[in-house]
Amino acid sequence: MLNPLYFKVIMPLELRRFLCKWYSILYEKEQNEILGFMDLVIDQHARLQIGAEIFGSIISGHQKKM
Helix, strand or coil: CEEEEEEEEECCHHHHHHHHHHHHHHHCCCHHHHHCCCCCEEEEEEEEEECCEEEECHHHCCCCCC
């Protein structure tokens, strides 16, 4: 995980619903079971590096090229 990052961010309701539905399909569990394991407060990262490739998100904005 790369900067910028934000600690103790409240997860948006729309994201929580999406993840809950996705996890319930993936793990073949009821959504109520999934909700019991989901934290509402998260650490949010703007970028992720896997190998040489960097994946950004909306919160990362545009990076300056050096």
